[in-house]
Amino acid sequence: MAKKNPQKLVSGGMYFAYSDENNAIRKDLQHKNQNEEKLTLEETLLRLDGNLGLVSSCYKLYKKEIIEDKHLRFDTDIFHGEDGLFVFKYLHYTNGLYFNPKPLWVILERPGSATTGGYNIRWLTALAAVDRMMEFEKDPKIKNELEIYRVNRAMMVMRTAMKKGGSALKDAKKMQRVIRREWAKYLFGNSTVRRKVYYLGMIVLPITILQKIFNFMI
Numbered sequence: 001m002a003k004k005n006p007q008k009l010v011s012g013g014m015y016f017a018y019s020d021e022n023n024a025i026r027k028d029l030q031h032k033n034q035n036e037e038k039l040t041l042e043e044t045l046l047r048l049d050g051n052l053g054l055v056s057s058c059y060k061l062y063k064k065e066i067i068e069d070k071h072l073r074f075d076t077d078i079f080h081g082e083d084g085l086f087v088f089k090y091l092h093y094t095n096g097l098y099f100n101p102k103p104l105w106v107i108l109e110r111p112g113s114a115t116t117g118g119y120n121i122r123w124l125t126a127l128a129a130v131d132r133m134m135e136f137e138k139d140p141k142i143k144n145e146l147e148i149y150r151v152n153r154a155m156m157v158m159r160t161a162m163k164k165g166g167s168a169l170k171d172a173k174k175m176q177r178v179i180r181r182e183w184a185k186y187l188f189g190n191s192t193v194r195r196k197v198y199y200l201g202m203i204v205l206p207i208t209i210l211q212k213i214f215n216f217m218i
Helices: 041-045 064-069 082-091 121-136 140-164 166-180 183-187 193-204 207-217
Strands: 009-019 025-029 037-039 097-108
Touching (some): 041 082, 121 140, 121 166, 140 183
């Protein structure tokens, strides 16, 4: 795949692997209904929050010379979203993305990882990661999309903090204030109708009510 698409970041499908209640390994195939795609850089960046897995540095093939020549590294003060920030910067030294849904990777979901270990204050750095993307980006069209993406990330942090409960609810309220400030951009932006309805619920309902709703859904 990389040889046929030398100027693109190559990304592929994967299985999520986990242990069930009997300690048997189960695999869940991702990207089941997706097709092979070749995207320009702009098309790729406009789908940053889509179904291409761009928020993760996993299941991709990188060129070492790009990483070394451009001095690309993970930001060590970002604890959530540092991999998406790395991918975002890397993409700017390519001409887009080649995506193949064929499952070539197996991703192990383990308890206690940064993704599955539950909320802690480091989750707030997910917004700092998007802020750095916006500082790095020059295209106004992409920057506008990043503003929507930042709201989506804030809602993700807010939801995770509500699940944790207790003192984390203060951070959930902080994230609610963040997303409320962007109501015009979000509601009149490129988000889907479903996303907009979800957003309205997140900004209108009190945190205590939202927490009960999410706990009931879980």
